Amino acid sequence: MKTAQKLNCAIEKNIAGKNVDVYYEEPDRLQRGVIKYGVECKHYGKALGRADYDSIIATYISLLVTNAIDYLIIITDLPPTPGVLDTVENSRQIAHKTFDEFSSLIMDFSQYLTSVVSMFNNEGLSDYYVPIKDIDGNDIEGTINEWVLTKDYSPLAILAGYGMGKTSFSTMLASKFARKFLNGETSRIPIYLKLGDIFNEQGIEGLVCKYFASQYNVSGFTYPLFLEFNRLGRFLIILDGFDEMKHAMSFSAFRSNIREFNKLVVNQSKVIILGRPNAFTSENEKSSVLHGIKYIGEKEVKDAEMRDYREIEVGLFTDEQLEEFIPKFVYYSADQAPINSYDFISEEFCEQRINELLDHKHRELISRPVHARMLTLIALATTETLSSFTTYHLYETFYERILEREGSRPARQKISKDERKEFVIKLAWERWLKGGDRGFSFEDVETLNFQLKAPDAPRKDILRDLIIGSIVEPKGDNFFYFAHRSFQEFLVSQHILQLGWGANSISDIDRALGQNVLDFIEESGRKRQLIEYILEQMCSFTGEINSSFYRFIRTETFKPDFDIGFSLVKPSSHDVCQSPWHAILAFSSPDVIGIREFESTLINFYESTKNSNIRLAIFIGLSIKVLEIGSGADKRALHLIDLFHWQVFKVISNCKIHKGTIRDFAVDNDLDRFLLTAFLKSTSVEFTTRGEASYVRLDLTNLLTLLLDAARGNYYISEIEAIYESCGTSSVMLPVLSIGELIRCRYSVRNPRDVEEIKRLESQLRDDRKKIQQFWRANPSANTLVPVKTRSENVKKREVIKLKNPKNPKNPKAY
Structure with missing residues (x-):
């Protein structure tokens, strides 16, 4: 009663010497006073009988006569006997309620x-x-x-x-x-x-x-x-x-x-x-x-x-449930408009359809109630024999039936079937991007980015007609919703498969590709076409994608029966655009390929491209590959660190090492400077007891984070840890003596019979690898790169200092 905001509520309130179980008051709007209630609560576990009733009344009669309380309410756990009930109903000041009945008086549902x-x-x-x-x-x-x-x-x-x-x-x-x-x-x-x-x-x-x-x-x-x-x-x-x-x-x-x-x-x-x-x-x-x-x-x-x-x-429909549901729904639907108006509907036809729907070839398809309903409605709307419907074709057929039926009505014929279809797909897509909320107002429809074709009436009226003639259903005043989320997911897949969107929409496609949407795309038979289109659009896409979308694209691109895979990284290919995304996809692919073929592909592609964005993308792809491989990661990691040396070899070979310490770097371009910083922040050198550099420990997760951060704004994969976290390969130990093997590709022998050329190239390779080993023996760190200066900058600085301190400041020629 307190929660119900009654006035002056009290328990065991003493009124004229009587302790009333519960006392409360209500405003008396007619008399401008209050109405006083006394409540007596009894839990007898039996019906309220005459003796108990009389005993209660005897203790309250004086309070009622003197108007100390205006009404007495007796509340018990069970209804009273018939005699007591008659007495109470004929009393003006006394009422009886069970607890449930009294609750309903307070808040009536x-x-x-x-x-x-x-x-x-x-x-x-x-x-x-x-x-x-x-x-x-x-x-x-x-x-x-x-x-x-x-x-x-x-x-x-x-x-x-x-x-x-x-x-x-x-x-x-x-x-x-x-x-x-x-x-x-x-x-x-x-x-x-x-x-x-x-x-x-x-x-x-x-x-x-x-x-x-x-x-x-x-x-x-x-x-x-x-x-x-x-x-x-x-x-x-x-x-x-x-x-x-x-x-x-x-x-x-x-x-x-x-x-x-x-x-x-x-x-x-x-x-x-x-x-x-x-x-x-x-x-x-x-x-x-x-x-x-x-x-x-x-x-x-x-x-x-x-x-x-x-x-x-919840489990899928069992055979027993289907055998109960299908006949029920067939006969229910056969009595509903418009099916009941079809001239071929009869009991014999319904029985035939029931047997066909319950055929074992359809059991898996209709194991979900929503599929069973749709296939039944399709079966009852045509005399054609049901074929092997997939879920996608089930929805496609069902939706087409709805559009055809709407188009057959005179009031709907001013708007074409294609325009109706385009509208509801656009509506489903935009609502999906706003969170997948099936419900929306008509005002939301009016703001839809949808261009009407040759409107012959006000936009608001046409939009209302489009809403009415679709699978969108009304709910209350000025509110609509998609009848089932799976319908919306199907329509979202239709939007994606139209392939009418550009590179700017890839982030939206990424967000939209939930598992059910992907299932519809898979069953449509057009997934390969979609992948090709996405790869094409990625050539000009700068933005962010989720790791799950990235993995989906990579998996589909490098399937054995999909010949587009490694053509992405063949410089001679003119029909496919090179892009950082293609490089990441190709060089991170866990696709089984021989080490030598991979080395050849890697070197050829890296040498042929001078674009620093694509070169950085190759490092990102290789880092993902090593992290994802698990076992056998060391060999791939050597490719990664060798490629680093390939890029910055000139810097390493020219660095000054004094008493085992690197004093200065000469860095000519931004990519070299960034890679040196990233790799040195992600590596540490382990030495033998004799002070020899034995291993380089490469922290792959830190390196990948640095590489992706550098690429952010052009190409970025979010939540990338979801790809490799299950493998547990976060760092690798690389023998210093093994580093630089890939550099031998720089010294390819033109004439295998020319012994002198072979000796010269092998000597040069040994010298280069020795320089790399000296570099790591010096235990380089990222601090060595602060500040990073080129020698030409140092020369310029000395010249400027000299010019600003002439021997004769009055001599203008000195400046």
Whole structure:
């Protein structure tokens, strides 16, 4: 009563010598005073009988007669006997309520519950719904019914991929519990919230208030009272679609939102959340969100603000479920417009389609409820025999059917099918880039970057017609949504496969390529064409891509049956543009290729390009390759460090070494200067007991970080550690005597019979490798490069100093 903001609430309040269990007041707006209530609370464990009733009245009659209280409310755990009920109903000052009935007087959910019951019936689900099961074959509804009746207050997390029936299940569950409450069969009120709506609200409080203070106008609703009811175990809270938040948020924001509605998991509450498991990109994320486990180093720590959810994973439709669902949905759909108007629809036709749909060749395709529904609708809309539909062709066919049906209507014929298709693909794409939110307002549609073709009416009217004649569905006043996220994912794949975008859109394509979108692209049969187009656009792309997108492009480019791979790095190839991205992809590829062929490709490409950006990209690619290889990394690492010597050999050979210490470098270009700095910051020399340089330790992760930082602004791969972190190769030890082997490619023998030439070249190679070994024996460090000066700059500086200090300052010729 305090939470309900009643006046002067008190427990065991003494009134005229009688201790009243609960006392409160309400304003009397007619008399401009207050109405005084006394509440007597009894938990008998049985119906309130005559003797107990008379005993209660005897202690309160004087308070009622003297107007010390205006009304007496008797609250018990069970309804009274019929005789007592008649007496109470005929009394002006005395009322009886069970605890549940009294709760409803304070905050009345009856209107909301009625709408929840009708939601399940109005959407047709009651005609064809089939209970879903977990991956172990257990009925999930039965599991929840048992859990609700226990004192186990741990929350549940129901996990299922797209189209697995999560929303249908949550709708059914909320409807059943609403019906039970209205019939007095349960004390828990189902609270069904769609978390996709949380984007437009201030956390869970805003979402709850929107539902019950505005949309359903629950009498007596306040958020504090809602929380108190939840604490007392009055609700079954169903939170549907937590994955619909992941897409619009970083993981930290996503986790914060879940922490926000974890505030509902208190005391005797019962909370269920539903969503896709791919909302989590790793087991650590899942453990953090669903079990409150985080790691500090290797130590497992519990997060007090998170909750430990019991996971239930939804399984695909079994044969038994399909054999129940398909006939139900076939006969339900056959009675709905426009299918019921087709002249070929008959019971015999429906039976034929049921048998065909249940054929084993379709079982895998329709194992998801959403696929089963779509294939059924396709089957009922044509007399053609069903062929081997893939998921992609299933969606493609279904969507084409929708467009054709809309185009056949006279009111829709002014807008072409192609324009309708282009519009909804554009809409799905732009909404996807804004976080994948399926819901949007008409104002959002008006701001869409979509050019109408020869409009014959105001833009607003045409856009409204385009919305109506699409797979977008209305929801409430001026609000729309995509009927299913998988539809949006299919349309996103269509946008990508149109190949009408340029290099500036590669970052957007990177963000859009979730697993389901990739699956659609795979099944379209046009993935190779997409990869070729991306590689072409990368020639002029300067920006950032995610490591997962980079790995996807690299894997597809260097598949054995895809001949475009190493042609990217063949200087003689005129039909493929060279770019830093191509160099990174090629030289980081873990594709199996002989060492000699790789050396030849590397040297030929490196020698043929003078572009410092591409040369830097080769170093980045090689660094990724070494980090990713794991075993056998040493040989690749030698290629990497040899290539470094190849680039800066002139600098190394001319550096001044005095008493074993490098005094100065002569650096002629920016790439040399940067590579010297990066490699020296990432290397250390190990010496034998006799002071001989034995190994160079190369810190690959530090080197890659430095290389990528230098490339940022032109080409950058974010979260690159995700590619190599599982291999554990963070540094390598390279024998000093082995360094420089690759340099022998610089001295290729023209005439293998010319002994003198061979001897001369081998001698020169030995001298060069000796210079490299002397360089590492001097234990160089990045500090040696501070400041970095060329000899020409030193000469200029001396000349300037000389000019500024002439012997005769009055002699102008001295300047």
